[in-house]
Amino acid sequence: MIISNxxxxxxxxxxxxxxxxxxxxxxxxxxxxxxxxxPPFGGPIASVFYCLCSGNxxxxxxxxxxxxxxxxxxxSITFPFGQxxxxxxxxxxxxxxxxxxxxxxxxxGCPPIPSVGLITQIGTSx
Amino acid sequence: xxxxxxxxxxxxxxxAVSPPLLAQIxxxxxxLQRIEEVRGEIMxxxxxxxxxxxxxxxxxxxxxxxGDTGEDVLELQVxxxxxxxxxxxxxxxxxxGNETRFFGVRTRDAVIRFQQWYAGEILTPLGLNRGTxxxxxxxxxxxxxxxxxxxTSLALAQNVAPTPEPVVVExxxxxxxxxxxxxxxxxxxxxxxxxxxxxxxxxxxxxxxTEVTYPGYGFAGESNTINFGPLFQIDNIIADSSGxxxxxxxxGISVGTYETWxxxxxxxxxxxxxxxxxxxxxxxxxxxxxxxxxxxxxxxxIYGSGFMPTGNTIRTSYGIxxxxxxxxxxxxxxxVSPPFLENVDLSDPRAKRAGFPMxxxxxxxxxxxxxxxxxxxx
Numbered sequence: 464m465i466i467s468n469x470x471x472x473x474x475x476x477x478x479x480x481x482x483x484x485x486x487x488x489x490x491x492x493x494x495x496x497x498x499x500x501x502p503p504f505g506g507p508i509a510s511v512f513y514c515l516c517s518g519n520x521x522x523x524x525x526x527x528x529x530x531x532x533x534x535x536x537x538x539s540i541t542f543p544f545g546q547x548x549x550x551x552x553x554x555x556x557x558x559x560x561x562x563x564x565x566x567x568x569x570x571x572g573c574p575p576i577p578s579v580g581l582i583t584q585i586g587t588s589x
Numbered sequence: 590x591x592x593x594x595x596x597x598x599x600x601x602x603x604x605a606v607s608p609p610l611l612a613q614i615x616x617x618x619x620x621l622q623r624i625e626e627v628r629g630e631i632m633x634x635x636x637x638x639x640x641x642x643x644x645x646x647x648x649x650x651x652x653x654x655x656g657d658t659g660e661d662v663l664e665l666q667v668x669x670x671x672x673x674x675x676x677x678x679x680x681x682x683x684x685x686g687n688e689t690r691f692f693g694v695r696t697r698d699a700v701i702r703f704q705q706w707y708a709g710e711i712l713t714p715l716g717l718n719r720g721t722x723x724x725x726x727x728x729x730x731x732x733x734x735x736x737x738x739x740x741t742s743l744a745l746a747q748n749v750a751p752t753p754e755p756v757v758v759e760x761x762x763x764x765x766x767x768x769x770x771x772x773x774x775x776x777x778x779x780x781x782x783x784x785x786x787x788x789x790x791x792x793x794x795x796x797x798x799t800e801v802t803y804p805g806y807g808f809a810g811e812s813n814t815i816n817f818g819p820l821f822q823i824d825n826i827i828a829d830s831s832g833x834x835x836x837x838x839x840x841g842i843s844v845g846t847y848e849t850w851x852x853x854x855x856x857x858x859x860x861x862x863x864x865x866x867x868x869x870x871x872x873x874x875x876x877x878x879x880x881x882x883x884x885x886x887x888x889x890x891i892y893g894s895g896f897m898p899t900g901n902t903i904r905t906s907y908g909i910x911x912x913x914x915x916x917x918x919x920x921x922x923x924x925v926s927p928p929f930l931e932n933v934d935l936s937d938p939r940a941k942r943a944g945f946p947m948x949x950x951x952x953x954x955x956x957x958x959x960x961x962x963x964x965x966x967x
Binding site for chain 2: 505507508509510511512513515516517518519520521523525526527529531536537541543544545546547548549550551553555568573576577588589
């Protein structure tokens with residue numbers, strides 16, 4: 464009722480809005496080109512280090528795509544066999560570069576230990 | 590005017606309620622002297638800090654061994670000398686302040702001590718019992734932790750941010766996609782030419798005749814031998830087009846759990862286990878773990894079926910517990926004590942409370958169960 468009254472009172476404006484709506488219906492929607500890069504990693508878990516102040520774990524992973532990665536309980540999706548805290552298990556997964564932080568206690572506070580990024584998904588051998 | 594009145598009232602109240610404080614600060618010259626002493630101490634400490642330099646980490650960019658020379662050897666020696674347990678020499682060449690650029694016998698011995706000191710993190714994952722003196726990726730990873738801890742502590746003390754290090758990325762694809770500035774430091778993980786490694790076996794158990802695939806590195810172009818413990822070997826296995834080894838469990842091998850590894854002219858690979866089961870055996874099942882949520886060092890109980898009276902192995906997310914008995918074949922118990930929490934002061938007021946998802950699988954001579962899950966809270 465209200466809309467029909469407005470159309471009767473302002474026919475030109477209503478036509479203008481309607482034409483815009485029609486035009487937008489036929490404009491193809493483009494996907495954002497800023498797709499986040501989620502690169503893979505993988506290799507044997509060489510050592511496991513507990514980050515006391517941040518409550519997460521720093522994994523040292525060997526070749527072929529190794530480095531230091533943060534495993535965040537509750538955020539890092541884990542697949543079988545879930546051997547993420549055991550050195551010697553083989554790992555494969557994806558990570559978010561630059562995300563996550565491993566904080567360790569020192570006499571000066573809880574500074575971060577540098578890492579490649581946050582593990583978003585990980586699966587392991589057994 | 591109003592503020593003057595308020596201020597005066599405040600001073601009056603202060604002196605009215607704080608006679609002991611007045612008595613304490615009566616000797617102004619003594620306090621000033623103490624302040625000067627503290628100021629001098631601060632300046633001395635600041636000078637010490639300014640003189641300290643972050644440990645360089647070029648030593649982590651390549652593997653090091655006996656006979657190698659270079660700046661990174663010098664840095665390795667400096668780092669080893671920073672721990673009494675791994676000091677290269679007490680006096681003379683290699684001693685603190687007299688480090689050299691040559692990786693000699695004493696450096697190798699210090700590396701061996703370092704590896705054995707951190708055996709659980711360096712040697713055990715590689716299936717080694719003794720230090721080798723070879724600075725490979727596991728040793729470099731542990732060195733990296735120590736260097737990072739030193740540098741971050743030092744940077745914080747000097748009130749500067751840790752210096753980002755150059756990034757080494759391996760594949761051309763990575764080099765193209767990621768600008769170095771987008772990466773924090775990363776351990777260099779170039780695959781050495783002599784790297785030989787089993788990754789994800791296609792199967793962990795089965796009877797004689799089971800076909801198994803060992804994907805991995807360093808198998809292609811070689812005549813490979815697959816070892817089942819020290820007694821059984823399968824010779825002349827050639828890698829397929831993907832570089833994997835495909836083989837069948839040979840006749841004549843006994844039922845049991847074997848450490849398996851690959852040998853070729855590059856050397857020995859890491860180990861993976863394989864359980865040779867009786868024909869038609871039913872593997873164990875792990876249905877649930879109780880309590881579902883538990884604390885550190887608490888006892889967990891696995892309920893399932895197919896457990897043996899003795900000889901069950903519990904494969905947890907943090908380690909392997911062997912030879913666990915199950916009198917009724919349905920229950921197994923173990924204590925939850927992850928090695929990564931050893932030597933961690935959980936009473937530290939800065940410790941953040943966290944919950945860790947854990948998985949357990951059970952294996953015995955009949956095979957391997959699917960994993961069951963529980964939560965360990967700190």
